[in-house]
Amino acid sequence: MSGTGASVIIIGAGATGLSAGWWLARDGVDVLAIDRGIVGWEASGRNGGGCTHPFSPLFAEEQRLWPMMDELLGYPTEFRPQRIRVAFDAGQFARSAQAARDAARQGFASEVLDIAELRRLAPLVGDGVHGAHLHRFGGHANPHRTVQAYAWAMQDHGGQVMQHTAVTGFTGSGGRVSGVHTDRGTFGCDHLVLAAGPQTRRLAALLGIDLPMAAARAEMIVTEPLPLMPLGGVDGNGLYGRQTLRGNLAYGGGPHEWIDPNGIGATPPPSTPLMRQIAGRLARLLPRAAHARVIRSWAGIVENTPDGRPVIDRFGNVTIATMSSIGFGLSPASGHAIRDLVQEGACGFADLSSLRLSRFERLEPDWISRQGWQPPSGAGTSGQAGSAGRMLS
């Protein structure tokens, strides 16, 4: 297969890379997405499906696009609008109010729900609620369906997706790349998009670009189906998640574990007994579902920059996009932004200056230890139970 290629090659067929590929293919661009595994097999297929990011410069576009995505892609995403945030204390309520204020400034409404209205919209909620917001923005979609929809829609427009192909290096460097080396040959390109999730740092380094990132494992659980609530997007009590249209409760939240992403192959690590704490929190958030049975748990690997904000930036003929753990919901908009960067050199619909890599110019080399983001010491060994922070389980 050596010698072939495409005008634009995207490394990583997660939500970010596939959305970008779809946007480019819609423009008639000859685009190829390469992934070491199956499309959307990593974080993009293992996340909470939340599409509610009022603090992001891509928020307005995220909100504009989601209601149209089924139609635009031609395949179902299961997008459902609006979110309820249930607070069990004043602190939780204040943070939900902050999201409401950020959204209000951009023209989106929220309201405080009284308990009767909360119960009507989310009958599985129980007692002990401090307060709740209904955000008349945001929402959630089904990650599995959405990633496949991007891939198929991209192909419908003439784009190509190559699975089971690992990228190993490049011809050229810095902002001038002309070829992509893989375990199945070399492919030529005019422009390269790096959207490889937690692996983006390592690949960028091969091009001499220092992209500060760390990786963490995050876990979720899902229950058997329950009767549908009028509004399935109910967060709160330290959890994010949704009731799927089938009726399952899919929720996550709580402690993450910083890990070394290089030790991990294409198969994400298993989940851990944190399932039990997530279950406990969910039983408190939705006590009328406490009888519902957990049928599965899983983990995904999250990619984070030091400030938790995406990097979407262009260097010569290389565009880098790493979404820092909020990339599923933003994917319709991030793909659009990447298209603009590739095609026009700048984003035409939003101010992405807060997502530039140059904001880390003054970042300390030891930022990982300063932020306490190193993997737990003794990781990978079966150490003794420590004395700090014991948890009887």
Place this chain on the structure above:
Amino acid sequence: MIHDPASIAGRTLTPRERTAVLVIGAGPAGLAAALEAARQGAGVVLVDENPVPAEVMEEDIPLLFGGRMTGAVRNRAAMLEAFIASDPAIAAAFDAGVDVRLGVAAWGLYINGPGVGWLPGPLAGLSDGARSWMIGCERIIVATGRRDMGLAFPGWERRGVLGMTAALRLAARYGALDARRAVVLGSTAEALDGARRLHALGVGIAAVIETASAPLDDPGTLPLRTGCVVRRAEGDAEGVTALVIARRGEDGRPVPGTDLRIACDTVILGIGAVPMIDLLDAAGCRIAFSAALGGHVPVLDDAQRSSIPAIAVAGDCAGIGAAKSRDVTIAQAEGRRAAAGRAAPDGARAGPGHDIAGYRLDWVRATLLAADDEDTHVCRCEEVTAREILELRPPRYLGWPDRGRNRRDLRSLLGAGPPNPDQVKRLTRAGMGVCQGRRCREQVACLLALSAGCGLGEVPAATHRAPVRPLPLAVAAGAEEAAMAAHWDTWFGMKSQYLPYWEVPAHYTAAGRDAPDQGDGE
């Protein structure tokens, strides 16, 4: 050293109890392992989920019981007694000082490895139905046995269609099989031996049906019919009343006019005995397909150790073959080896069984594909038919209009790799229900292999995940230590992540960052 307070660093899980050796499964292999470990002086906890609560049995968990249990299974005390009496080795284990826990299911095994580093050593999640807890162990011996491959034909969801392993469990260990006259599907060693045992226990065997032209194993005097296609199970409110079969034509389809109605109250699936690898796969043990060992099995060394050295495997869940199925001492020897950590002397390992791949594919071809039935659900939990699986149709409740445009089928997923059942599951929901594919995963794998034109062994196993037994939220719930509760965050607890973009400073430094706090997004 600074720790991110919202992370797991610095938190330690202290299991409620500890043991040197945990044995999971009180069948012949598990009992032999527990006795051997106790003989060597180790502290041993032996758990077995039997007797399984009647409501759980109704859902075909852990075996395809097909609703064919008598009312006696509601009496747990009686079932406990029957189960203990069914194998004298259980009493021997009690006497040897083994801490035997019946009615306790293991739903997860956990150990540090790539991407997981915070656990205090090997752990297992246990539940007795009312509560769940963690047990810490030095070594774990998994002896969880086998289950049965499902086979979808019209009427297979009726009461009275059950698996051979389930039938024997009910008949021989609970004394609670509610069957008088059965038809057995399949001529594997396990099916034929099972039919003979059931006959000895008073169940009439009306027929043994084989879709191939010759049986896989010697049927002896059993009433065998070869070259047949299963058309449907008929029945009434109480369950199956008859099985309708037909001759299988040259084209693999039923020959018109050859329908034969066999009166029976029970149809027993004996097409495939499948190693129960759910805990092992979920724990991250390396799994490989072996047509000679009954399907996907853990990769083991000579001392029965899995790729995770603290986890050893014995008995049917390590691999199934006719020799092991017929001679219980093979499984027992595996159990003893697993407990002793001793390699097998030459020749002591179980010989390979039949090549099951072609056999299972043929049954699925003759039954699911030849029938091409629009109403029979292969995945019963999520109500997905064979055609919906192969055409990757979105679930019906989405009401997605079939516009003719943008139609996609299995071929559209195949890149360089084989078909992947998890990917198909994500799109069709086949295998995503409460039983987590217990009833459909082998059939789905066969459908994918047949449709993609690849070998059954090339299709990866649909992944298992904890909890491998469904656990109510209230039962699964674990306490949070104070520090975890204080720093519990919806996401990463990074203030800077939630700063509205119009307030973000031009430069970011670790020193200048705000103290971490709870965030608010997802």
